[in-house]
Amino acid sequence: MHNLFVTDLDGTFVMDSVAVSQPDLSAYEQLQPFGDFAIATGRSIREIDYVIDQNQLDVSHRIGFNGALVQDKETLMFKQTIPKEDLVRVFDYLKRESLIFDALDGEKRIGNFQHEKPASLWNMELICQDNPFHLLENKEIYKVNVRPNKTECDAYYHQIKQAFPNLEVFKSGSSRIEITAKNISKASGIDLIKPGYERIIAFGDSGNDVDMFQTADLSYCMSHAPKEVQQRSSHVVKDFAAAIKHFVTHYELSL
Incomplete structure (x- = not known):
């Protein structure tokens, strides 16, 4: 077989x-x-x-x-990258909620997330800034990792799913929410x-x-x-x- x-x-x-x-x-x-x-x-x-x-x-x-x-x-x-109009709305939401996140373009992790375990980055460059949104303008992004506190993760997961019905939203671990294009x-x-x-x-x-x-x-x-x-x-x-x-x-x- x-x-x-x-x-x-x-x-x-x-x-x-x-x-x-x-x-x-x-x-x-x-x-x-x-x-x-x-x-x-x-x-x-x-x-x-x-x-x-x-x-x-x-x-x-x-x-x-x-x-x-x-x-x-x-x-x-x-x-399949996240559609531009949806990505703008996601970034506006993250900014409004002051959430920690990183966005992945295939080459780098870009966001305000400072990784606690550098050995797990596997040769992937991490760009971390307090206000990273200007770095993401016109970027093709495949996935966004949202990283709320563990106590807030479930609430944000349901809120994000409701706010972005045109995207796929998964809860991955106790403090990470993953966003991709629809049907991905x-x-x-x-x-x-x-x-x-x-x-x-x-x-x-x-x-x-x-x-x-x-x-x-x-x-x-x-x-x-x-x-x-x-x-x-x-x-x-x-x-x-x-x-x-x-x-x-x-x-x-x-x-």
Whole structure:
């Protein structure tokens, strides 16, 4: 059976958002005879390539910015930035609410967000200014990360979803809200690449992985994920290595 294994990065394949652990890398190597390996993340293609290069991965497809950019090994298959008029409204909202954010153009993170863990930037330049909006004029932006306090994240998530019905809004983690163009998701990225594969197996841990779980034939959610995310997956496991062990054991693959 020709499988496609699609994994999220942060909190899933890169558990600490810095480096792939040796057990998880060994688990990836176990999968090689059984299908192709793809990455679907809220991060940029540039950051996906960093993980690939650091770990010498063989990756058939890259799904970046939650599906706003999709590439196979050589070809750009899909590209969708946030429409200009919507982006202006989002920035006006962020300014009015005095929210912390970073906007991603594929090369840089631009905003008023000062990253607390520089090692997790993966060669992505961070531009942080108190008033960054002039830097974003006429920029093509694929995704905006909004970063409210944990105690306010749920309220802002619902408020942003209501204020911007023409955009996709995901809650990712306890203090991050992700905004992309309408109908953009990891699932939309997978739908572009799934023809030719008999089975899609997805791995994730966050709200932006739920649609991916739903479009996959089989899904694994990390046990640190919110309960509402866990409930949308086929199986809940401790980490990526545990997911692969379960897959090999229960889905008739012998090593």
